[in-house]
Amino acid sequence: MKERFRALDPRLLWVVLALIGLGTLTLFSAGRNTPQSGIWLKQSLWNLMGLGIMAALAGADPRRFFRKGFPAYLVGLLALLAVLVVGRRIGGSTRWFVVLGQTFQPSELMKWVTLLYVSQRLGSRPPDQVTRLDLLGAVGLVVFPMLLIQRQPDLGMALSFLPILLLIPLMKGVRARWIAALVVFVLLGGAAAWNFALKPYQKQRVMIFLDPSSDLQGKGYQVNQSRIAIGSGGLIGKGFTSGSQTQLNFLPVKTTDFAFSVWAEERGFFGVLIALALFGLLLDRILAAARVALSATEAYFCAGAAGIFALHLLVNVGMVAGALPNKGMVLPFFSAGGSSTLSFFLALGIIMGIQHRARLK
Amino acid sequence: MDPRQRPVLHRRIGAMRVMAWGLVALLVLVYAWLQLVRHGEYRQIALNQAVKVRPLAAPRGLVLDRNGHRLVDNRRALHLVIQREDLPTRPEVVAALAEALDLDPQALARKVQSYRQAGKGRPLVLQENLDESGIALAERVRARFPFLGVEVAPRRVYLGDELAGHAMGYVGEVDEELMKARPGAFHLGEIIGKEGFEAAGNDRLKGIDGQKRILVDQLGTEVANFGQIDAAPGRSLYLTLDAGLQKVAQEAMGEEAGAVVVLDLRDGGVLALYSSPSYDPNLFLNRLSQDMVDRYLANSRTKPMLNRATQGVYAPGSTFKLLVGLAALEKGVVTPQTQVYCAGRKNFYGRDFRCDKPTGHGSLSMVQAIAQSCDVYFYELASRMDVDDIHATAEKYGLTERTGIDLPQEKRTRIPSRAWKKKAVPRDPKWYAGETISVGIGQGAVGVTPIGLARFYALLATRGKLITPHLFLGLRDDETSQLIPAPVPPVRDTPLDPAIWAVLDEGLYEVVRGGTAAASALKEITMVGKTGTAQVATFVDRAHYARQAKALKDHALFAGYAPREKPQIAFAVVVENAGFGASSAAPIAKKLVQYWFLDRPVRPLPPPRGKLVDPFAPPPEAPE
Numbered sequence: 001m002k003e004r005f006r007a008l009d010p011r012l013l014w015v016v017l018a019l020i021g022l023g024t025l026t027l028f029s030a031g032r033n034t035p036q037s038g039i040w041l042k043q044s045l046w047n048l049m050g051l052g053i054m055a056a057l058a059g060a061d062p063r064r065f066f067r068k069g070f071p072a073y074l075v076g077l078l079a080l081l082a083v084l085v086v087g088r089r090i091g092g093s094t095r096w097f098v099v100l101g102q103t104f105q106p107s108e109l110m111k112w113v114t115l116l117y118v119s120q121r122l123g124s125r126p127p128d129q130v131t132r133l134d135l136l137g138a139v140g141l142v143v144f145p146m147l148l149i150q151r152q153p154d155l156g157m158a159l160s161f162l163p164i165l166l167l168i169p170l171m172k173g174v175r176a177r178w179i180a181a182l183v184v185f186v187l188l189g190g191a192a193a194w195n196f197a198l199k200p201y202q203k204q205r206v207m208i209f210l211d212p213s214s215d216l217q218g219k220g221y222q223v224n225q226s227r228i229a230i231g232s233g234g235l236i237g238k239g240f241t242s243g244s245q246t247q248l249n250f251l252p253v254k255t256t257d258f259a260f261s262v263w264a265e266e267r268g269f270f271g272v273l274i275a276l277a278l279f280g281l282l283l284d285r286i287l288a289a290a291r292v293a294l295s296a297t298e299a300y301f302c303a304g305a306a307g308i309f310a311l312h313l314l315v316n317v318g319m320v321a322g323a324l325p326n327k328g329m330v331l332p333f334f335s336a337g338g339s340s341t342l343s344f345f346l347a348l349g350i351i352m353g354i355q356h357r358a359r360l361k
Numbered sequence: 362m363d364p365r366q367r368p369v370l371h372r373r374i375g376a377m378r379v380m381a382w383g384l385v386a387l388l389v390l391v392y393a394w395l396q397l398v399r400h401g402e403y404r405q406i407a408l409n410q411a412v413k414v415r416p417l418a419a420p421r422g423l424v425l426d427r428n429g430h431r432l433v434d435n436r437r438a439l440h441l442v443i444q445r446e447d448l449p450t451r452p453e454v455v456a457a458l459a460e461a462l463d464l465d466p467q468a469l470a471r472k473v474q475s476y477r478q479a480g481k482g483r484p485l486v487l488q489e490n491l492d493e494s495g496i497a498l499a500e501r502v503r504a505r506f507p508f509l510g511v512e513v514a515p516r517r518v519y520l521g522d523e524l525a526g527h528a529m530g531y532v533g534e535v536d537e538e539l540m541k542a543r544p545g546a547f548h549l550g551e552i553i554g555k556e557g558f559e560a561a562g563n564d565r566l567k568g569i570d571g572q573k574r575i576l577v578d579q580l581g582t583e584v585a586n587f588g589q590i591d592a593a594p595g596r597s598l599y600l601t602l603d604a605g606l607q608k609v610a611q612e613a614m615g616e617e618a619g620a621v622v623v624l625d626l627r628d629g630g631v632l633a634l635y636s637s638p639s640y641d642p643n644l645f646l647n648r649l650s651q652d653m654v655d656r657y658l659a660n661s662r663t664k665p666m667l668n669r670a671t672q673g674v675y676a677p678g679s680t681f682k683l684l685v686g687l688a689a690l691e692k693g694v695v696t697p698q699t700q701v702y703c704a705g706r707k708n709f710y711g712r713d714f715r716c717d718k719p720t721g722h723g724s725l726s727m728v729q730a731i732a733q734s735c736d737v738y739f740y741e742l743a744s745r746m747d748v749d750d751i752h753a754t755a756e757k758y759g760l761t762e763r764t765g766i767d768l769p770q771e772k773r774t775r776i777p778s779r780a781w782k783k784k785a786v787p788r789d790p791k792w793y794a795g796e797t798i799s800v801g802i803g804q805g806a807v808g809v810t811p812i813g814l815a816r817f818y819a820l821l822a823t824r825g826k827l828i829t830p831h832l833f834l835g836l837r838d839d840e841t842s843q844l845i846p847a848p849v850p851p852v853r854d855t856p857l858d859p860a861i862w863a864v865l866d867e868g869l870y871e872v873v874r875g876g877t878a879a880a881s882a883l884k885e886i887t888m889v890g891k892t893g894t895a896q897v898a899t900f901v902d903r904a905h906y907a908r909q910a911k912a913l914k915d916h917a918l919f920a921g922y923a924p925r926e927k928p929q930i931a932f933a934v935v936v937e938n939a940g941f942g943a944s945s946a947a948p949i950a951k952k953l954v955q956y957w958f959l960d961r962p963v964r965p966l967p968p969p970r971g972k973l974v975d976p977f978a979p980p981p982e983a984p985e
Contacts, residue, residue, distance in 0.1 A: 126363045170373050228410075231395045231403025244411045249579040269396040276385050276392075283381035290374050296362050299370055303377060310384055323391050 007058040007356040012285040016054075016348065019278050019333040020047050022263065022271075027336055029241045030254040030262045039255050043336045050345030057349025058356055065350060066297055069117035073141070076113040079106035080148040087152075092201075095152045105339040107149045107157045112347050114145055115164050115304045123297025127171045135168055155202055156315070156328040163307025167300045222252045227322045229258075229265040237268030259334040261320045279313050289355040298354040305347050412587070413444065413577050416483050419568025420515035422595035424529065424558065426604040427630070427834055429842070431520055432529055433559075433642075438516035439491040441499045442484040444581065447508035448477050454506070461502050462487055475537070476549055483550035483570070486534070489647055490516055510581050517559075517646060523639040525607055527668040528600075528631075528768070528832060530557020531642035555645070557668070558600065558832050561767045565836070568595035599834040599844050601630030609956040610635040613949040618937040619916075620669035622815040622830075623953055626928055628849040629819070629828030631766065633953065634812075636669040671764075671771045674808035675935055678893030679734045680920045681803025683821060683865055685742055686727055688754035690861045694745040697864045700724045703737035710795045714740050717894075731868025732876030734892060736802050743801025748792060751800055752778035758855055759827045760809070764816045765850065766830040774813040777806040804896060811933045814920050818890070819931035820855070821869070822922035824862050827853035870925055873947075878919065881947040888954045890921015890932075892947055897938065914938040919946035923954045930957060 024047070027040040057065075065072075079097075083106055087094040096103040118138050122130060142165055146158040169178070194203065229245035238244065243265035245251045254262050264272050283306050290302035309332060316331035318324035330337055332344045362370075395403070424433045441462075449455050455473055459466035464487070476485045491499060491511070503509045517532050519525075533555045535547040547553060553567065554560035573589030610621040614637040623633040667673060689695050705721035706713050716722065716736040722729075730738035743751070755761050755776040763771050775781075777800060783790040785806075799805030809817075812830055819828055829850035836845045857865075869889035873882050877892045895916040917939040922931040932950055939945035 127366060166377075170370070170377075173369070173373070227395060228403050228406050230392065231399050232407035233396055234400040234404065235397060244407055244576075248411050248577070248584065250407075250410060264392065264396065269392060272392045272396065273389065276388055280382055280385035283385075284378055287374055287378045287381060290377075291371055294362065296366060296370070299362075299374070303374060306377060306381065310381055314384055314388070317388050318391065321388075321391050321395055 007352060008055060009058075009285065009289070009352050009355050012282070012289075012348070012352065012355075015278055015281045015285060016333070019275075019282065022275055022278070023047075023259070023333040025240065026259050026263045026334055027255055029243070029266055030246060030259060032241055032247065034249070036255055039336050043341070046338050046341040047333075047345075050341050053342060054345045054349035054352065057346065058352035060353055062298055062301075062350055062353040062357060063295075065116060066120040066123075066301075069113075069120040072113045073117040076106065076110040077145060077148070080110060080145055083107075084148070084151055093152045093154055095154050095157075102338060105157075105337075107145075107152070107154065108339040108343040109346070110145055110149075111157075111161055111164075111308065112305075112343055112350075114142060114161060115301060115308065115347075116350075118142060118164055118167060119297050119300035119304060122167055122171055123295060123300045127296075130171065135172075138168065139165065150197070153199055153202075154328075155198075159315075160308060160311055160329060163311050164304050166307045167304055170300065170303055171296075222258070223319070223322045225250045225252060226258050226261040226320045229261045230321055233265040233268045233271075235269050237264075237266050237271055240266055242266060256330060256335045256337060257316070257328055258320050259336070260317055260331050263334065264320075276317070279309075283310055283313075286351055289351050289358075292358040293354050294358050294361060298357075302351050302354060305351055308347075309344075409446070411576055411578075412574060413446065413581075414572055414574050415444065417571035417573060417589065417592040418483060418514045418552070419570045419592035420594045421517065421532065421552070421568065422566040423597040423837070424562075424566070425597065425599050425837065426602045426607075427599060427632075428603065428605075429599070430604045432525060432600065432602070432604070434518045434520055435515040436518050437513055438489065439496065440486045440512050440514055441488040441491060441495070441502075442486050442510050442512045443473075443476075443508055444484045444510055445476055445479075447510075447581070448473050448485065449506075449508060450477075458487075458502075458506055461505065462498075479549040483548070483552075484510070484512060485550060486512075507580060517642075519642040521604065521607075522641045522643065524604065524611055525602060525635070526557075526639040526642055527636040527670065528557055528602060528607075528634045529642055530559040530561075530769075531555055531645040532559050533645065556666075557642075557768060559642075560769045562598065562833060565598060565833075566595045569593040597837040597839065599837060600832045601625060601628075601632060601834045602634065602832065603632050603957075603961075605961060606633040606953065606956055607635060609633070609952055610949075611637075611639065613952045614936070617939060617945070618663060618669070619935045619939070619946075620673055620811040621932070621934050621949065621953070622670050622811045623930055623932045623957070624815050624819050624828065624830055626819055626823055626826075626828070626922070626931055629816075629830050629852065630834060631812075631830050631832050632930060632957070634670050634832070636667070636673070638663050638665045640665050668768065669935065670811045671766060671768050672810065673935065674772050674775060674810055675916055675918065676805075676807055676895035677803040677809045677814060677920075678895040678916070678918055679736075679803060680814060680818075680891045680893035680918050680933075681807055681809070682731060682734070682739050682801075683869070683891060684755055684758070684760065684817065685739050685751060685801050685803075686731065686865060686868070687758070687857075687861065688751050689742040689746060690727070690864065691754060691858070692746060692750055695727065695742060697727055697860070700726055701730070701735075701738045701741045703735050705737075707737045707740055709740060709744055709798050710793075712795055714798055727864055728868045728871055731865070731891065732871030732874075734872075734877050739801040740798045743797045744794075746797070748797040748800055749778050749780075751797070752776050752781075758817065758820055758825075759853065760813060760817050764810075764812050764830050766812055767832050771812070772810050774810055775806060775808040782806075803893060811935050814918070814935075815931050815933035818920045818922055818933065821857075821862070821865055822928035822931045824859070825854060825856040827855050866925070869921055873921070878947040880944075881919075881951040883951060883955060883959075886923055886954055886958045887925040888921060888923040888951065889925045890919055890947065890950060893918030893920070917945035919950045921950060924958065930954070 024040050024044055027043050031037045031039040083097060084094060088096045088098045088103060090096060095105050097106065118141050122138055142161055146161045149158040225245060229243065229251050243262060245265050246254055246262045251258055251261055263275060286302055286306040290299045293299035293302055312329055312332055315324055315329040330340050420435045423431055425431055452470065455470050456466045459469040472485060488495060499511055519529055532552050535551045535553045540547055554563040571590045571592035574587040575583045576585040578584050606623060610633045614621060614635060617637060619637050621633055621635045625632050702724050703716055703722035705719045706715045717734060722733050722735045725735050725738050760774055761776050763773050779792045782792050796805055800807055816830055820826065831850050833847055835847040838845055869891055872878050872891055873889055878890065895918060897913050897915055917936040920933040922928040932953055934946040934949045936945040
């Protein structure tokens with residue numbers, strides 16, 4: 001047991017604990033005087049459970065998980081298929097299983113399982129032995145669950161799989177013509193998606209992002225109110241549980257998608273600096289783990305995990321500020337939610353395990 | 362790991378670390394932009410949407426009759442409103458809202474537009490006086506249109522229903538035309554008197570709106586009150602009306618169309634003013650239903666919105682003979698003793714003018730001619746004068762002017778003269794002597810309002826005091842509820858020659874003692890007055906007349922005063938299409954006099970028994 005706790009990277013652990021602290025305060029304030037007033041307590045239970053999982057995984061040999069990558073990936077795919085059939089429909093999308101009264105979102109976990117399996121596949125051979133076909137296979141492994149998730153539909157979640165593709169340039173390096181090809185692909189793919197794949201509500205989101213004031217009463221209302229909350233927070237904020245936007249319910253979905261706006265309104269720019277610095281340290285520590293990792297597989301996993309965390313950070317914190325389209329991506333440690341919290345801790349546990357194994361060596 | 366791979370991988374991970382901190386720096390810049398550079402702007406927006414200034418509607422003053430009975434009261438009512446800062450901007454939202462509430466989309470769009478342009482004022486009221494189903498509907502609609510609100514506001518309740526519909530009038534939102542006509546006088550959405558005394562006394566009755574600064578949440582619910590300026594309620598006031606007498610007038614008129622006016626001779630106060638058919642002002646507080654528009658407004662033949670007492674212009678018929686007699690005596694074309702022979706008809710300027718009694722009255726003096734209502738006698742008087750002589754006398758005794766009653770849009774009486782005809786009938790501007798003969802018996806172009814007629818008989822009763830009829834008795838002291846009497850509007854002295862007056866008074870006395878209105882005499886009180894029958898259409902003979910539809914029958918009039926010895930009230934009664942004045946109008950006058958002098962309780966009556974309107978009850982149905 002003692003051994004297990006020694007496995008926890010203290011620097012990463014302090015960052016995580018600090019972020020949990022900020023997130024809990026935010027949820028306490030956001031839930032105040034609403035039917036969700038107990039949400040901070042519920043989220044604390046998830047966090048405790050997550051910390052337990054993290055500690056357990058940190059003490060285990062990470063290679064055990066990578067060996068189970070393929071069966072885990074298969075089970076994940078089955079779960080994604082199953083959720084489309086027997087999942088609970090909430091707010092127009094079918095994303096959740098209901099187990100013992102709790103909703104569970106398999107796609108949250110699938111993200112990390114996919115990263116695990118792709119890391120294992122790409123890291124098992126030296127880079128020069130990995131063929132183009134292998135790379136194409138890896139892309140397919142990432143894209144297939146994305147397509148299943150987009151069937152739910154859940155564009156934000158599907159996009160959060162994209163950082164896994166970072167592993168390819170990480171392994172093979174970047175060439176200018178790849179970047180050019182990527183730009184062309186994004187443009188063509190974007191046009192194709194706009195015409196064939198995007199649902200009307202998704203198109204609307206893009207339109208509102210391009211002109212937020214076009215729909216102040218409807219979809220643009222949320223982002224607009226969030227910007228007002230952030231902007232009116234100013235340098236030092238309005239004070240804990242004193243944000244008018246938060247407490248008077250102008251700010252929508254403030255316990256999940258817009259939790260960071262609550263923090264920004266009540267704690268101001270100083271609070272934002274602290275939170276962003278902590279997130280920076282989090283990414284830094286995860287990448288430090290990638291650097292010391294003993295195997296390429298482990299390094300890939302850590303780097304991919306850093307990419308996923310970074311994307312969540314960018315999209316959520318950027319979205320609530322109106323700098324990015326409203327994609328519905330949660331912010332780790334701030335947004336309330338069981339599946340996502342447990343999944344993030346699970347990834348952190350594996351990362352700590354990778355680091356611990358390297359340190360023992 | 363392949364030892365060759367490690368340094369490459371380390372380099373790339375190093376690059377990722379730089380990118381990670383770059384990402385953090387980028388986000389810091391975004392937040393610095395929002396929170397530092399644009400902080401002031403967003404702070405103001407956050408403040409504006411959470412801190413609201415809401416107007417507090419001032420209740421209008423109460424209106425009481427002269428005995429303190431409430432004619433109108435205030436109740437709390439719930440309105441579905443849009444606060445002006447929440448007005449929707451997008452046309453589709455307005456259209457959807459109109460559809461959800463079953464309103465006219467274009468009218469609503471116009472209203473929203475004008476409210477957005479107006480600086481300050483009351484919220485836009487979408488539906489007034491919500492009942493239970495209305496509140497339920499409002500809650501449902503609010504789910505789709507969160508900017509809707511429900512506001513508590515005072516609301517008028519007219520306790521007598523139709524008792525004094527025209528005298529009281531009703532209130533409503535100020536309309537666009539009035540706002541254009543008197544810029545700056547009103548603010549948008551202000552509730553003002555639209556008709557009757559509500560309109561005439563609007564400045565006294567209306568209060569001053571207050572306001573409060575409140576903190577609201579996203580649903581517009583008040584969370585905290587930062588302070589308020591209370592609304593100053595309007596002044597309550599007493600009217601000269603007597604609810605009991607008004608009730609007698611209402612019951613006496615029954616289903617007949619017409620008007621009753623009773624004046625207090627001491628000061629010109631209006632004791633009763635009833636126009637039939639009346640309307641219930643309560644009905645006009647809600648949005649008008651199609652049924653009501655049909656019934657009251659859309660060219661209804663019975664014209665229930667017309668205040669017949671002040672806006673109905675009737676040929677006075679024989680009630681006008683007193684003015685003709687007065688003019689003749691003053692001009693000296695006859696003396697009280699002059700006898701005129703009535704053979705049932707007489708020829709003037711080659712045309713036969715008939716008397717009401719075909720067999721003729723024989724020889725009559727003026728007193729007898731008034732008592733018997735002999736037409737030939739007054740034809741003769743008219744033939745000895747010019748129409749301008751009659752007009753001059755009417756002008757001298759105030760009959761050509763408006764009475765000045767404090768009700769809106771009073772009509773003038775019409776006493777023809779040569780100058781008048783030139784202006785009114787440009788096709789045929791010449792005055793014919795034969796026309797003067799018709800004027801002699803109150804026909805032809807002569808037209809008077811019941812209030813004007815009552816005022817003329819008040820002049821006769823007071824031997825020459827020209828009073829100003831009025832409804833406003835005085836303000837109510839809000840602490841003691843006592844009347845603070847208002848100054849009596851000016852009384853003009855136009856003294857009548859006592860000898861001439863005695864003849865007219867005697868004639869009016871004879872009408873009721875043994876003349877045309879003998880059936881309406883009272884034992885205890887000597888009521889005097891003159892009957893009148895105003896032709897609506899011309900007929901060949903009586904048999905022809907009897908066959909005619911009611912709408913073409915003559916108007917019946919009766920005007921007079923009581924008691925003869927020391928007159929206290931003067932009155933005028935008009936019953937449309939009722940036939941001869943003595944059989945329809947005089948009995949109504951008798952009931953009024955009977956009530957006022959004999960049946961009126963010494964102690965004030967209990968308040969008029971109107972049904973009390975519950976703000977949660979469904980809107981009142983239009984009366985049968």
